[in-house]
Amino acid sequence: MPPLDAATLLMVIAVIDAIACVVWLALGQVLRIAPRAARRISAYHGLLALAWWPALPAAMERLVALPLDVLSAALLAAGVRALMRVRYRAWDIAAVAAAGLLATAATAGDPDLSTARAVSNLAGGVLALMAAWDVAAGAGFRAGLTSVVLLPYLVLASGCFWRAGGLLGWMPAGLDLAGLAANAPLALLRLVVDLTIATGLVALVMQRLIARVRHLTRRDALTGVLNRRAFEEHLARLQAQAERGRGHAVLVLDVDHFKRINDELGHAGGDAALQHLARVLGETLRDNDCFGRLGGEEFAVLLPDTDPDGAMRVAERLRQLLQAQPLAWGDKLWPISASFGVATMRAGDAHGRGALARADAAMYAAKARGRNRVLRAVDEADLA
Amino acid sequence: MSPLMPHAADPVSLIAALVAVFGVATLVWLMIAAGLRESPWACASVAGANAMLGASFLLHDALGLTLPLHYWWSDLLSLAGFGLIRLAVPLVGERPAPWRLVLAMTVAIGVLSARFTGGPDTLPHKLLLYGAMSALAMRSTLDAWRLLRARGLNARAALVLASPLAVVGLLLLARPAEALLAPGSTADIDVASAFNIAWLWASLVLALLINGWIAFLLLMKLVLEIRRLTERDPLTDALNRRALSEAIEAEHSRQMRGHGYALVLLDMDRFKQLNDTLGHAAGDAALKAMVTVVRPCLREVDRLARLGGEEFCVLLPHTGIAGAALVAERMRALLAAHPFAWDGRDWPLTASFGIAESSRQDESATEVMRRADQALYRAKAQGRNVVQAVELEPAR
Numbered sequence: 001m002p003p004l005d006a007a008t009l010l011m012v013i014a015v016i017d018a019i020a021c022v023v024w025l026a027l028g029q030v031l032r033i034a035p036r037a038a039r040r041i042s043a044y045h046g047l048l049a050l051a052w053w054p055a056l057p058a059a060m061e062r063l064v065a066l067p068l069d070v071l072s073a074a075l076l077a078a079g080v081r082a083l084m085r086v087r088y089r090a091w092d093i094a095a096v097a098a099a100g101l102l103a104t105a106a107t108a109g110d111p112d113l114s115t116a117r118a119v120s121n122l123a124g125g126v127l128a129l130m131a132a133w134d135v136a137a138g139a140g141f142r143a144g145l146t147s148v149v150l151l152p153y154l155v156l157a158s159g160c161f162w163r164a165g166g167l168l169g170w171m172p173a174g175l176d177l178a179g180l181a182a183n184a185p186l187a188l189l190r191l192v193v194d195l196t197i198a199t200g201l202v203a204l205v206m207q208r209l210i211a212r213v214r215h216l217t218r219r220d221a222l223t224g225v226l227n228r229r230a231f232e233e234h235l236a237r238l239q240a241q242a243e244r245g246r247g248h249a250v251l252v253l254d255v256d257h258f259k260r261i262n263d264e265l266g267h268a269g270g271d272a273a274l275q276h277l278a279r280v281l282g283e284t285l286r287d288n289d290c291f292g293r294l295g296g297e298e299f300a301v302l303l304p305d306t307d308p309d310g311a312m313r314v315a316e317r318l319r320q321l322l323q324a325q326p327l328a329w330g331d332k333l334w335p336i337s338a339s340f341g342v343a344t345m346r347a348g349d350a351h352g353r354g355a356l357a358r359a360d361a362a363m364y365a366a367k368a369r370g371r372n373r374v375l376r377a378v379d380e381a382d383l384a
Numbered sequence: 385m386s387p388l389m390p391h392a393a394d395p396v397s398l399i400a401a402l403v404a405v406f407g408v409a410t411l412v413w414l415m416i417a418a419g420l421r422e423s424p425w426a427c428a429s430v431a432g433a434n435a436m437l438g439a440s441f442l443l444h445d446a447l448g449l450t451l452p453l454h455y456w457w458s459d460l461l462s463l464a465g466f467g468l469i470r471l472a473v474p475l476v477g478e479r480p481a482p483w484r485l486v487l488a489m490t491v492a493i494g495v496l497s498a499r500f501t502g503g504p505d506t507l508p509h510k511l512l513l514y515g516a517m518s519a520l521a522m523r524s525t526l527d528a529w530r531l532l533r534a535r536g537l538n539a540r541a542a543l544v545l546a547s548p549l550a551v552v553g554l555l556l557l558a559r560p561a562e563a564l565l566a567p568g569s570t571a572d573i574d575v576a577s578a579f580n581i582a583w584l585w586a587s588l589v590l591a592l593l594i595n596g597w598i599a600f601l602l603l604m605k606l607v608l609e610i611r612r613l614t615e616r617d618p619l620t621d622a623l624n625r626r627a628l629s630e631a632i633e634a635e636h637s638r639q640m641r642g643h644g645y646a647l648v649l650l651d652m653d654r655f656k657q658l659n660d661t662l663g664h665a666a667g668d669a670a671l672k673a674m675v676t677v678v679r680p681c682l683r684e685v686d687r688l689a690r691l692g693g694e695e696f697c698v699l700l701p702h703t704g705i706a707g708a709a710l711v712a713e714r715m716r717a718l719l720a721a722h723p724f725a726w727d728g729r730d731w732p733l734t735a736s737f738g739i740a741e742s743s744r745q746d747e748s749a750t751e752v753m754r755r756a757d758q759a760l761y762r763a764k765a766q767g768r769n770v771v772q773a774v775e776l777e778p779a780r
Contacts, residue, residue: 005394012401016592023596031607145419184397192404199412202599209606210422216613221624267625267692296693
C-alpha cells in the first residue's frame with residue numbers, strides 16, 4: 001500500500017462532517033424529525049468540520065481547535081441523549097465539557113501544547129463514553145446491531161485515552177500515538193469512525209421512525225390497545241398452537257349502555273369512557289395477554305394457556321375492577337360496566353374466528369340477561 | 385494554493401478515502417436492509433452499488449492491489465454499481481425495477497470493453513463506459529423526479545432533490561470530455577493533475593451526497609407514512625376526528641378576523657340495517673363508496689373527516705350557509721344516484737345532512753358543531769335523505 005497523506009485525509013473528514021451537518025439540518029428543519037437532537041448533531045458536525053479543516057493556522061490550535069474539539073464532543077453526547085430519549089437533563093455533559101475547557105484554558109501559560117492536547121483528548125474520550133452509554137440504553141436494535149452502532153464510540157474513546165496517555169508520558173516508550181496530522185493510518189481510522197458515527201445516528205433515527213410506523217399500524221389510535229387487524233393476527237397465531245393441543249381462551253367484552261353514555265356526555269365523553277376502560281383493564285392483564293379493540297365499544301382479550309375456569313375467573317375479576325372504578329368526567333363520577341363472554345379455542349377453527357364468535361354470542365347472552373355479568377359460551381358448559 | 389486549501393490533496397489518499405466511504409456505506413445499508421427490514425430490496429441494492437463502486441476504486445493499482453485484468457474488473461464493477469443505483473430508485477418507491485435491462489446492458493458493455501484493444505485510456509473506451517454510466521445516472525434522475533412528484537412535492541423542490549444524481553451524470557461525462565478536448569494529456573486518476581484532484585473531490589462529495597440523499601428519501605417515506613397514519617381514518621382515508629378538530633379550531637380562530645366557515649354533518653341512512661343484512665364487509669365497502677362519491681364535490685381547502693361509525697363531517701372554509709347547502713345538496717343527489725351492490729344485491733345508499741355556519745357570537749367551534757348536529761337530527765326525523773340547516777337565533 002502506498003503511503004497516504006494525513007493532511008488530505010483530514011480535509012476529507014472535514015468535508016464529510018460539513019455534508020453531515022447539512023443532512024441533519026434538512027432532517028430536523030425540513031422533515032421535522034427529532035428537531036432538537038438534529039440541531040445538536042448538526043452543530044456537532046459543523047464544529048468538527050471547522051476544527052479539522054487544515055486552514056486554521058497552527059497558532060490557533062489552543063484558542064480554537066482544541067476548544068472546538070471538546071465542544072463538538074459535548075454536542076455529540078447531548079444530541080445522542082436527545083435522540084435516545086433516555087434522559088433529558090444534560091448537566092453531566094455540560095460539566096465534563098466545562099471542566100475540559102477550563103483545564104485547557106489553565107494551561108495557557110505553558111508554551112508546550114502537550115498538556116492542553118491531552119486534556120482535550122481526555123474530555124473527548126469521556127464524552128464519547130457517555131454517548132455510548134446512552135446509545136446502549138436507548139437503541140431499539142437487537143444486541144448484535146447495537147454493538148455495531150456502539151463500536152465507533154468505543155474506538156473513538158480508546159483512541160482519545162491512548163493519545164492523552166502518550167501526551168502525558170504515561171505510555172511505555174514507543175507505544176504513544178502521534179497526532180492525526182502526522183499519522184495517516186490513524187487519520188484513516190478516524191475517518192471511518194466519524195463516518196460510522198454519522199451513519200449510525202441516521203440508522204438510529206430510521207429505526208425510531210420504523211418503530212413508530214409499526215406501533216401506529218398495530219394499535220388503536222384512541223385507546224392504545226391492539227387494533228382489530230393486529231388482534232386477529234395474534235388470534236390466528238394462538239389458533240395454530242391450539243391445533244397442536246394447547247388450551248387458550250378468548251374473552252369478548254362490550255361496554256354497557258354505551259349509546260347512552262355517548263348521548264349524555266357527548267362524543268368526547270364516550271371516547272374518555274373507552275380510554276378509561278382500556279387503562280383500567282390493561283393495567284391488570286399479564287404481558288402476554290393480548291388486549292384489543294374490535295371496533296366501537298367492543299373489546300377482546302386473548303388468554304394464552306388458560307382453561308375455561310381460569311378464563312371465567314379472569315373475566316369476573318375484570319368485571320369487578322371496572323365496576324369498582326367509575327369514570328370521572330366533568331365533576332361527576334359515571335359508573336361504567338361491561339358484559340363479558342368467554343370461550344375456549346378448539347382445534348379445527350379457521351383462524352380462531354369460531355372461538356371469537358362463540359365468545360361474542362356468550363357476551364350477547366350476558367347482555368340479554370341484564371348486562372354487567374360474565375357468561376361462558378353455551379356448548380362449553382356442556383363440555384365442561 | 386488558496387488560503388482555504390492550504391495543502392495539495394494527494395490523489396491516492398483521496399482514493400483510499402473513497403474506498404472507506406463506500407465500505408462504510410455498504411455496511412450501513414446492509415444493516416438497514418437486514419436489521420430494520422425497511423425497503424430491504426432498495427437498501428440491498430444501494431449496499432451493492434456502494435460495494436461495487438468501492439471495489440472498483442480498491443482494484444485501482446494506485447492502492448497496490450493488482451489482479452489480472454484489474455482495469456477491466458474495475459470498469460465493470462463501477463458500471464454494475466450505477467446499474468444498481470438505477471434499480472434502487474424505483475425500489476424505494478415500491479415499483480418494479482428493470483433488472484433484466486440493466487443486467488443485459490452491463491454484460492454487453494463488459495464484453496465490448498474487454499474486446500477493445502487500445503487499452504483502458506483510449507477515447508472510445510472512455511466514451512462507451514462513462515457514457516453508459518452517465519446514461520444510467522440520468523435515467524435514475526428522471527425516476528427520482530417522478531417519484532418525488534408522486535409523493536406530492538412541487539416541481540421545483542423535486543428538481544432540487546433529484547439534482548445530485550444529475551450532477552453525478554455530468555461528472556461522469558467529464559472524463560471522456562477531457563479525453564476528447566485534450567487528447568494525449570489524459571492521465572490515470574492517481575496522477576496528481578489538477579483535473580484529477582478536482583474530479584476525485586467531486587466524486588467524494590457526490591458519493592456522500594447520493595448516500596445521504598437515498599437515506600433522506602427513505603426517511604421522507606417513513607415520515608409521510610406516520611403523518612398519514614396519525615391523521616387519516618384507515619378504512620376510508622378521510623381525516624380522523626382529531627385531525628378535523630384541529631382544522632376546525634384553526635378555522636374558528638380565523639373566524640374572529642371575519643372569515644366565516646360552515647360545517648356539514650353527514651350520516652349514512654340505515655347503516656345498522658345494512659351491516660346486519662349484508663355483513664360488516666358490506667358496511668365497510670359502503671362507507672368507502674360514500675367517501676369516493678362525495679369527495680369530488682369538495683374544494684382543495686375543504687376537509688372531509690370520519691367522526692366515527694357512519695358519521696362524517698365536512699369543514700368548508702370561507703363558506704356561508706347558502707354555499708354549504710349547495711354543496712350538501714350536490715353530495716346528497718350524487719350519493720342517491722350512485723348504484724351500490726353487494727354480492728349481487730342492490731342497496732340504495734343515501735345519507736342525511738345537517739349544516740350550520742359559524743358566527744361571531746359562537747364562543748367555540750363546539751357550538752357550530754352542536755347546531756349542525758341538531759340539523760342532522762332534524763333531517764333524520766324528516767325521513768332521511770334530506771339536507772337540513774339550523775341557523776343561529778338572532779341575538780337579542
